Amino acid sequence: MKLIDIIKTANSNLLRNKIRTFLTILAIFIGSFTIILNTAVNTGVNSFIDKQVASAGGDGYIEIAPAAMLAQIEGMMGGNNGPQEYNPEQNASELNYIDAETLTAIEDINGIIPGSVRPLRNVRVEYVTSNKTHTKWKLRVNELPSNNINIDLTAGNSPRTDSDQPEITLLPGFAEVLGFVDDAGAIGQTVTLAIKNQATGELINVDATVVGVQAPSVVSMGRSWLNAALNDRIFAASTKYLPAEYANRVMFATAEFDPEADLDFIKKGLEELNLSGMTIDDSIGMMKTFFDIILIVFSIFGGIALLAASIGIINTLLMSVQERTREIGLMKAMGLSSGKVFLSFSFEAISLGFWGSLLGIGLSMLVGNTANTIFHQPGMFLADFPTFSLVEFTPANCIIIALGIMFIAFLAGTLPAIKAARKNPIDALRYE
Numbered sequence: 001m002k003l004i005d006i007i008k009t010a011n012s013n014l015l016r017n018k019i020r021t022f023l024t025i026l027a028i029f030i031g032s033f034t035i036i037l038n039t040a041v042n043t044g045v046n047s048f049i050d051k052q053v054a055s056a057g058g059d060g061y062i063e064i065a066p067a068a069m070l071a072q073i074e075g076m077m078g079g080n081n082g083p084q085e086y087n088p089e090q091n092a093s094e095l096n097y098i099d100a101e102t103l104t105a106i107e108d109i110n111g112i113i114p115g116s117v118r119p120l121r122n123v124r125v126e127y128v129t130s131n132k133t134h135t136k137w138k139l140r141v142n143e144l145p146s147n148n149i150n151i152d153l154t155a156g157n158s159p160r161t162d163s164d165q166p167e168i169t170l171l172p173g174f175a176e177v178l179g180f181v182d183d184a185g186a187i188g189q190t191v192t193l194a195i196k197n198q199a200t201g202e203l204i205n206v207d208a209t210v211v212g213v214q215a216p217s218v219v220s221m222g223r224s225w226l227n228a229a230l231n232d233r234i235f236a237a238s239t240k241y242l243p244a245e246y247a248n249r250v251m252f253a254t255a256e257f258d259p260e261a262d263l264d265f266i267k268k269g270l271e272e273l274n275l276s277g278m279t280i281d282d283s284i285g286m287m288k289t290f291f292d293i294i295l296i297v298f299s300i301f302g303g304i305a306l307l308a309a310s311i312g313i314i315n316t317l318l319m320s321v322q323e324r325t326r327e328i329g330l331m332k333a334m335g336l337s338s339g340k341v342f343l344s345f346s347f348e349a350i351s352l353g354f355w356g357s358l359l360g361i362g363l364s365m366l367v368g369n370t371a372n373t374i375f376h377q378p379g380m381f382l383a384d385f386p387t388f389s390l391v392e393f394t395p396a397n398c399i400i401i402a403l404g405i406m407f408i409a410f411l412a413g414t415l416p417a418i419k420a421a422r423k424n425p426i427d428a429l430r431y432e
Helices: 003-056 067-077 100-107 228-239 263-272 280-323 325-333 338-375 395-421 425-430
Strands: 061-066 118-120 127-129 141-143 153-156 167-170 190-196 203-214 224-226 252-256 275-278
Touching (some): 203 228, 325 338
Parallel strands (some): 141 224
Antiparallel strands (some): 061 252, 061 275, 127 190, 153 203
């Protein structure tokens, strides 16, 4: 008997007990559907994040913060609220600020580009408006720390970090509400930012020129980008009348480094100054890890379903061996070797895995593509991210998962196949 004949016979034997075969394939389908869909979601999320990182660039840019502050943040996020022994080297409040002396020390680290270290002042805007509207709109802002960071724009350009003119990019939707015709029509227009003075509480107006309108992006974190000149004016307006020792305190700094430099060496140098450094890749990597953990949990449920399906395969084939005992004896009496008997039942198991995974792939693709279409409709949560495919199928993932499921099915079918191959033909023919 040729191999192709064994495969055909194995598939036809599955139809002998259609209900039992259907239930076994259904169990495999549930597990494969869960795993394939989770893998597709993971691929879609990571692909979108990778595109965002690639579009943002940021090679050679690092954000710096006190290590003590980062440890406190990690402790809060980790829920570590139990008693902790006081350590003045780690918990002193002054470690939460970066002073001028520390900024100079950062520049001395081998690999940091001289003159690129800059305090990242956290500024706040009360609202934004223009001379074309009487409405005031809330706005969150961030200073663009480096020309190496690319901003995905629908119109205009990024703020020039070396310009002495105050420049700003607007978030999606702001051009229209501020009275401009469209995104392109906002370029070159002036907007007014209201800044609250921290000492007196009075509102101070600062004008800025719109140089660009941002496209939807996870990298922007819902903030408009400012150049250094505008950021400095906002900071000066908000800290006017404050003592210098308070006004000049900063918790973050930014720096540029040679992309060819050893990043680990730079981070070690920062640690010696009780600081920590984080690149854009580090920040996005944390986001990817968060999604990966969630999807791994769901994949575990798919694995449990496959385990149950494996038990079903063993049961199905053991019953088949029992029912076909005389048939096995007849085949062996006619010269069919034990190896081919083993292959026949193994291919029945593999076929169960093949059809179950095929159904899982087919339905998961249907559900996933339908979900992508629905979630991008107006009003849905992906409407503002047209390039974000929540579910993304790749041929490699589908093939690898299908082969993995077929291998699991083969392992599950090994015991019944061995039992069938070892049957004595004389005893089998006498079986009632």
